[in-house]
Amino acid sequence: MYRAVITGVGGYVPDYVLTNEELSTIVDTNDEWIMTRTGIKERRILKEGATSTLAARAVDELLKKTNTKPEEVDLIILATVTPDMRVPSTANIIQEKLGLVNAWGFDFQAGCSGFLFGIEIVQRFVESGRYKKAILVGADLMSSITNYKDRNTCILFGDGAAAIMVEPQENSEFGIIDTQNYCDSTNGAIECLNVKRHGSAYPLTPETCLLDEQFVYQDGKRVFVRAVKGMADVVEEVMVRNHLSKENLAWLVPHQANKRIIDAARDRAGLTEDKVMINIHKYGNTTNATIPLCLWEYEKQLKKGDNLMLCAFGAGYTWGAAYVKWAY
Ligand code: UT7
Secondary structure, X not given: OEEEEEEEEEEEOOOEEEEHHHHHOOOOOOHHHHHHHHOOOEEEEOOOOOHHHHHHHHHHHHHHHOXXXXXXXXXXXXXXXXXXXXXXXXXXXXXXXXXXXXXXEEEEOXXXXXXXXXHHHXXXXXXXXOOOOEEEEXXXXXXHHOOOOOHHHHOOXXXXXXXXEEEEEEOOOOEEEEEEXXXXXXXXXXXXXXXXXXXXXXXXXXXXXXXXXXXOEXXXXXXXXXHHHHHHHHHHHHHHHOOOOOOOOOEEEEOOOOHHHHHHHHHHHOOOHHHEOOOHHHHOEOHHHHHHHHHHHHHHHOOOOOEEEEEEEEOOOEEEEEEEEOOO
């Protein structure tokens, strides 16, 4: 039996730092409100380029760190809500930029849970034994769908990308051990968190091209309540199923949407703050990049055999958790 094992992480964040102070000059907000309500101090913004710019840099670093030649990669999967174009997939654009000539791949989206869903997707591909070097990327240019006139949302998001290498190892005790993902679109979920334009239900016309519906809309309070419950419940479920406890879990790796949501999930799991990966204060919510960016930043602190619990909640609603035993 093959196990899908994470063998490397690469990441990239743009240089430009958009601080709470600068945002306070654009909309009616302030550092104190943003920090208390979200835990975000600053976020990174790409001034020139697209999602593929961020993703290609992250994948390029991953190839270098894992001593992988571009032609050795046989699969590339990208979780993103901000593809470069409607067609083709941004995975194709990354393939072309980096010369991944033997890889096929595709984009998919599951709101902020994309990377978690991607963990299960890549796990199934690699466990089959057919793919030897698969890359899963989480990348988003959130600044391209953020309304910088809306203080409810513009303080939340940032740009970034990170990628993992996943390889099959026979009968390994390490790797992606267990996953659990969910969707529930009842009770107004679709209306609470969306980007309406320019999907097929809300096509682009001269009359609609300037509407705010091209940006992220969120009913923050309603999403908050569901996010706390969704993340905490699924973490508990996967912990119980795998006999994990606060003693033998090394790290919680949560989606970085709001520090208060992270704290609630941590409390439910009975974990102390030093066991939780956090970078929301520096990068805000980078949507599909939050979890792999955490792995990227904390990589040096990880030890072989560490038990990690990844978890996310996002638009749809979508949510999930994954139990990973770190392999290096
Ligand atoms: O990643 C995908 C999933 N998304 C999430 O998990 C996000 C979940 N939601 C949240 O994180 C929080 O709901 C937010 C951070 C988005 C908002 O925090 P909140 O504590 O729920 O605030 P609120 O939206 O209820 O707003 C409270 C007050 C309002 O004023 P009134 O109506 O009480 O007078 C807002 O108008 O704060 C006001 N407000 C602001 N004030 C200063 C909203 N945004 C701002 C702002 N600066 N940027």
